[in-house]
Amino acid sequence: MSTANLLRLVLLAAIWGGSFLFMRIAAPVLGPAVLIEYRLVFAALFLATIGFFMRKPLQVREHWKHYLILGFFNSALPFLLFAYAAKTLSASVLSVLNATAPIWGAVIGAVWQRQMVSARVMLGLVLGTAGVALLVGFDHVSSREGAGIAIAAALFAAFNYGIASTYAKSAKSVEPFANAHGSMWAAALLVTPSLAVFPQTGEASMGIMAAALALGVLCSGVAYLLYYRLIRDVGPTSALTVTFLNPLFGILWGTLFLHEIVGWYTVLGAAIVITGTALVTGYKPKLPWASKAETA
Structure with missing residues (x-):
């Protein structure tokens, strides 16, 4: 991975980690529906402007059903659920719960294809569950009124990302920018x-x-452009690394700007969830010096 793409990856993780900060700030005031409607309309208008100058048509008549399905499972429902959870949970907890999305995606994919879950995936699922249990069991936010429902909402939001990823793999191929733009509208x-x-x-x-x-x-808007640029340049497997970095920035921003308390359970819980995600997805990081040795 080039230095430029590595910087894009870190920037994307910082941006997506920041989404939980912004939801935590705005959701208690605007409410989940108003906040997410603003989010989607602002994103759609931004992407429409970019699409106009890049001359990228949406082809709504041909793909409208696809946009509705993807928009529902990848944006509308999970965004609403996370915004609802943000009224109660901290940005740190939200970012870690979001990191379970690839785990759900792997399990849903196995059920969809009627395949047995491998031992590695099962271990990853167990670790992911243990990490979440550790985090919410010790974090003080779990004692707040409505925390149980908020945690369930955040996990269900991540579950819907898993549905969206499974659907996208089996759906009719649509140009990536059009996917982002059309699904926002x-x-x-x-x-x-x-x-x-x-x-x-x-x-x-x-x-x-x-x-x-x-x-x-x-x-x-900007995050989708960065994400699809990474997929084009380094492939989907390397772009998936952003999943493991998001919680780090979610915790960092929550600590810096909202003065959230980060205990040992936050760090350990996040590490266990990330490990479980890596096992489920089969992600194996390639070390820079290893790739150099291969090409020497």
Whole structure:
């Protein structure tokens, strides 16, 4: 991996890790539905602008069903669930729970293909479960009112990412940028009815709206552009590394800006979840000096 792509990878992890910071700031004021509607519309408008200048058509008539399915499982529902959980849970806990998405994806893929789960995947699943149990069992946020429902919502959000990844592998091939752009508009449409269920709960300040804007433009629009650039340059396996880096930045931003307490259970729980994810996905990091030796 080149230095430029390594920097893109770290930047992407920092951005996606920051999404939990912004949700934690804005969700208690705007409510989950209003915040996510802002996020999706801001992201869609940003990608529409980029698509206009890059001359990348959406081909809505041909792919509208695909955009709706992908938008629902990859954006609308998980974004809403994470925003709901952000009213109670810390950014650190949210980022670690999000890291279970590849584990769910592997399990759903095995069930989808009617294949037995391997011993490695089973060990990864057990470790992931143990890491989550350790984190939420010792973290003080688990004692807050409604924490149980919030934790379940965050895990179900990660589960939906697993559904989305499984669907995307079997779905009709669509150009990556169109996938991101089209699914944002579809998700914005799908989230609209929830505005009646989860109305805005407070008065939005400039800071709250700035968080919503950053969540849409930076954490969705710019992040997708970086992600698909990495997939193009280094392949999906190497781009998957961002999954392991996200919790590190989620914990870092939560500590720096929200003064969240990071205990030994946070670090150990995150490490166990990441290890479980690596086992489930079969990810094996390639060391720079090893690749040089192979080409020598």
